[in-house]
Amino acid sequence: MDSYRVHLTGVGGQGTLLATTVLAEAAILAGHEAVTSEVHGMAQRGGVVESTAMIGPIRSPIISDGEADVLLGFEPVETYRAMRKCSADSVVVSNTVPIVPFSVAIGRGSYPDIEKLFEFIRSQVKQLITLNAQALAEQAGSVLATNTVMLGALAGSNVLPIAKEAFEETIQTKTKKQFVELNLRAFQIGFSSL
Amino acid sequence: MHPLLTEEIGKKLLLLGNEAIVRGALEAGVAFATTYPGTPSSEIGDTFFRIAAESDLYFEYSTNEKVALETAAGASVSGLRTLCSMKHVGLNVAADPLMTLAYVGVRGGMVIITADDPSMFSSQNEQDNRIYARLSNLPMFAPSSVQEAKEMTRAAFEISEALELPVLLRTTTRLSHCRGVVTTDRLQPRNTKGTFKKDSARFVTVPANARVRHKVLLAQSEKAKAMACSSPLNRTAGQGTWGLVTSGIEHNYVADAIRDLGIEDRVKVLKLGFIYPFPDELAANFIGSVEKILVVEELEPVLEENLKVTAQTRGLSVPIAGKGVGRFSRLYEYDPGMVRQVIADYFDIEYTPAKPIDLQDDSGAPALPLRPPNLCAGCPHRAAYYAVKSVLKETGTEAVFPTDIGCYTLGLLPPLQAADFLICMGSSVTSAAGIARATGKKVIAFIGDSTFFHSGITGLVNAVHNKHNFILMVLDNGTTAMTGHQPHPGVEIVPSGWDKPTVSIERIARACGVEQVVVVNPINLAKTKKAVREALDSNKLSVIIAKAPCPLYEKRITGKGRKRGFVVGPECNADCTECIDTFGCPALYKNPDPHGETTMIINENLCIGCGVCVQFCNKIRPRKA
Numbered sequence A: 001m002d003s004y005r006v007h008l009t010g011v012g013g014q015g016t017l018l019a020t021t022v023l024a025e026a027a028i029l030a031g032h033e034a035v036t037s038e039v040h041g042m043a044q045r046g047g048v049v050e051s052t053a054m055i056g057p058i059r060s061p062i063i064s065d066g067e068a069d070v071l072l073g074f075e076p077v078e079t080y081r082a083m084r085k086c087s088a089d090s091v092v093v094s095n096t097v098p099i100v101p102f103s104v105a106i107g108r109g110s111y112p113d114i115e116k117l118f119e120f121i122r123s124q125v126k127q128l129i130t131l132n133a134q135a136l137a138e139q140a141g142s143v144l145a146t147n148t149v150m151l152g153a154l155a156g157s158n159v160l161p162i163a164k165e166a167f168e169e170t171i172q173t174k175t176k177k178q179f180v181e182l183n184l185r186a187f188q189i190g191f192s193s194l
Numbered sequence B: 001m002h003p004l005l006t007e008e009i010g011k012k013l014l015l016l017g018n019e020a021i022v023r024g025a026l027e028a029g030v031a032f033a034t035t036y037p038g039t040p041s042s043e044i045g046d047t048f049f050r051i052a053a054e055s056d057l058y059f060e061y062s063t064n065e066k067v068a069l070e071t072a073a074g075a076s077v078s079g080l081r082t083l084c085s086m087k088h089v090g091l092n093v094a095a096d097p098l099m100t101l102a103y104v105g106v107r108g109g110m111v112i113i114t115a116d117d118p119s120m121f122s123s124q125n126e127q128d129n130r131i132y133a134r135l136s137n138l139p140m141f142a143p144s145s146v147q148e149a150k151e152m153t154r155a156a157f158e159i160s161e162a163l164e165l166p167v168l169l170r171t172t173t174r175l176s177h178c179r180g181v182v183t184t185d186r187l188q189p190r191n192t193k194g195t196f197k198k199d200s201a202r203f204v205t206v207p208a209n210a211r212v213r214h215k216v217l218l219a220q221s222e223k224a225k226a227m228a229c230s231s232p233l234n235r236t237a238g239q240g241t242w243g244l245v246t247s248g249i250e251h252n253y254v255a256d257a258i259r260d261l262g263i264e265d266r267v268k269v270l271k272l273g274f275i276y277p278f279p280d281e282l283a284a285n286f287i288g289s290v291e292k293i294l295v296v297e298e299l300e301p302v303l304e305e306n307l308k309v310t311a312q313t314r315g316l317s318v319p320i321a322g323k324g325v326g327r328f329s330r331l332y333e334y335d336p337g338m339v340r341q342v343i344a345d346y347f348d349i350e351y352t353p354a355k356p357i358d359l360q361d362d363s364g365a366p367a368l369p370l371r372p373p374n375l376c377a378g379c380p381h382r383a384a385y386y387a388v389k390s391v392l393k394e395t396g397t398e399a400v401f402p403t404d405i406g407c408y409t410l411g412l413l414p415p416l417q418a419a420d421f422l423i424c425m426g427s428s429v430t431s432a433a434g435i436a437r438a439t440g441k442k443v444i445a446f447i448g449d450s451t452f453f454h455s456g457i458t459g460l461v462n463a464v465h466n467k468h469n470f471i472l473m474v475l476d477n478g479t480t481a482m483t484g485h486q487p488h489p490g491v492e493i494v495p496s497g498w499d500k501p502t503v504s505i506e507r508i509a510r511a512c513g514v515e516q517v518v519v520v521n522p523i524n525l526a527k528t529k530k531a532v533r534e535a536l537d538s539n540k541l542s543v544i545i546a547k548a549p550c551p552l553y554e555k556r557i558t559g560k561g562r563k564r565g566f567v568v569g570p571e572c573n574a575d576c577t578e579c580i581d582t583f584g585c586p587a588l589y590k591n592p593d594p595h596g597e598t599t600m601i602i603n604e605n606l607c608i609g610c611g612v613c614v615q616f617c618n619k620i621r622p623r624k625a
Helices: A016-029 A076-085 A114-124 A133-140 A143-156 A164-174 A177-191 B017-027 B042-052 B065-077 B088-093 B095-104 B130-136 B146-163 B207-230 B250-261 B280-288 B302-313 B336-346 B380-395 B407-412 B427-439 B449-455 B457-465 B505-511 B525-538 B551-558 B578-583
Strands: A004-011 A034-038 A048-055 A070-073 A091-095 A127-131 B012-016 B032-035 B058-061 B082-087 B110-116 B167-172 B178-183 B235-237 B242-247 B267-272 B274-276 B292-296 B442-448 B471-476 B516-520 B542-547 B566-568 B588-590 B600-602 B620-622
Touching: A004 A016, A004 A076, A016 A034, A016 A048, A016 A143, A016 A164, A016 B012, A016 B178, A048 A076, A070 A076, A070 A143, A076 A091, A076 A114, A091 A114, A091 A143, A114 A127, A127 A143, A133 A143, A133 A177, A143 A164, A143 A177, A164 A177, B012 B017, B012 B146, B017 B042, B017 B082, B017 B110, B017 B146, B017 B167, B017 B178, B032 B042, B032 B065, B042 B058, B042 B082, B058 B065, B065 B082, B065 B088, B065 B095, B065 B110, B082 B088, B088 B095, B088 B110, B095 B130, B095 B207, B110 B146, B130 B167, B130 B274, B146 B167, B146 B178, B146 B207, B207 B274, B207 B280, B242 B250, B242 B280, B242 B302, B250 B267, B250 B292, B250 B336, B267 B280, B280 B302, B292 B302, B292 B336, B380 B407, B380 B471, B380 B525, B380 B542, B380 B578, B407 B442, B427 B442, B427 B457, B427 B471, B442 B449, B449 B457, B449 B471, B449 B505, B471 B505, B471 B525, B505 B516, B505 B542, B516 B525, B525 B542, B566 B600, B578 B588
Parallel strands: A004 A070, A070 A091, A091 A127, B032 B058, B032 B082, B082 B110, B110 B167, B242 B267, B242 B292, B442 B471, B471 B542, B516 B542
Antiparallel strands: A004 A048, A034 A048, A034 B178, B012 B178, B235 B267, B566 B620, B588 B600
């Protein structure tokens, strides 16, 4: 395969958009073409935030249903909600830590059993990788680095043709200076967590 | 230095479509930029805002799109290169100046960006602004990629100056918010000092002059058509007999589909970037060179109808189809899989689509909770809505709630449910007048501070003069929060180096002639409720300004973080869930453990310590340090 469609999903505030940009920059550094897309505005304020990164000679910045090669889910219910983007050939990497939606908090709907969600996903796709990215981020120094842990796990899964070093260089050159050390630690912990 | 100000030529930058537009304008020597923020156009203005802080480029957030366009027009007729950006519905607000600016034309190149929003990710409609090009007779460009967004913006300045007409550049959400690699070219020097050469026969559109200028516009439009026919922005590719016509972001879906279906040698593509005036000569040659044509365009059948007119005029009988073929409709955006499928069907190519995992059909799939966006924990809008709804409940009053555009539109959602009517910016004030007059019922309208400046004031003057009777609550959080915390004339908490005067909403309301104007801090529930009660009792037009800064904005500007949070005391152990049933702060949630110590829990990571809940529930208390 010469091209990869990566769908990222999470909840507003989880840093999915920064992770999308770092992924694209790392891909470019590794010699690939890359385009991304993101949705701003209404998607924030605690709502779902979806973005995409295309790696290789793909020009369309969005992914149709069933066409994601990789799904990077920052929250279990959102990973599950994005399953329509996947097919039997997809690889899914998901955080296991829930963020309870407001609808559930006020008693309208319930949060499903996470193990059942993963069981279903596992039965449908080529591979499911799960990790407690929040605990790993705390281990790295801050829960704010959850997004970098997720990127580390994606890199560690070896699904994409992007070397670890390309991610590390991107983190060093393209993320905020005061967080570079934290992010490099978080990336390494995510990378070796699998 | 801002990365877009780099002098380096040939540098590769990963840019957002909107940032590429700014770079293109800088490469064209833009000196003057205006905007009113609106998704998906906002990053254009925000990028200019940062660049203006470290260069001699002039930028302003104008009070609305009409103001932005007219201000830019003034600079442009004085010889400066100008750019004015807005979202699609913003061009409705600016449509009045647009139509006649086309008659008088410009001197310095002027590019107007319209960012459309097919599928309405953050808009109230999905109108296709390509139609504005035809209505105004102005040239329009439609880039397909981030690199093209930069190149076409730069080219638009050249065409604008050559024709002495403003040029429209249309993007959509998917291009504005796409990131791709852009290669830099030379930055042209800026001319920031203009001269206004008087020419009243041209610039003062009394009917006698306008009649002449309309002729000039049509003559320029003919020249523009000739330019479009020979423009490198319009090109054909391939040698096949199956014709595909497309422009904008859709071109990517077409290009990928051709590759995925392996039909490179069977198709010929007409890819349009200079889309208005429609390049009919070029199109006629294309139509004559293929056997059948599929038009791939989102929303309205603009290219399709132009092609059909061109074919009919020249007696060409090649089948041309677009809307209505497979899933191609006038609704919502297209996607790569859909375009691939429709191309395969139309040209009868064997194709097996991807099989998405279906959560609906599988009985083994667990049910999904919804995750709608919500007002943040500690948002003062929630407190204001809560106060209004409490007073209405306590007094047994029914009311209608016209609302407006901003974060506070989320007051629509349960449990607040304080939104009954919304069509456009400023419609709260004016529709309130109509609803109150027609029904004789209590009407409480909500408008944000930035929206009040945008288009609330004229409605308020009208309400005073025509003796309308309703309550207008201005939800003043001191920033244009929804689109990314842009400043507006009423801002009091400002970034460092800010030297603009503050315009008081309270004084405007009084100057409009409203007698009952009160400013309250919505975080103080008792005082806010008192103000609402008094407004209801007075039974006349009144304005309540509920004023408290957006906590996210305040933190960003002042660094002032959260205050000490609150906890639920052990006496919260009955069936009472009133806090989430009526207030609905996202930091408050029901204890998932039915045998837990308390019925409710406050999420300490989300609670910012605004202290509103503690004012209506005595079981909530400050968290111990």
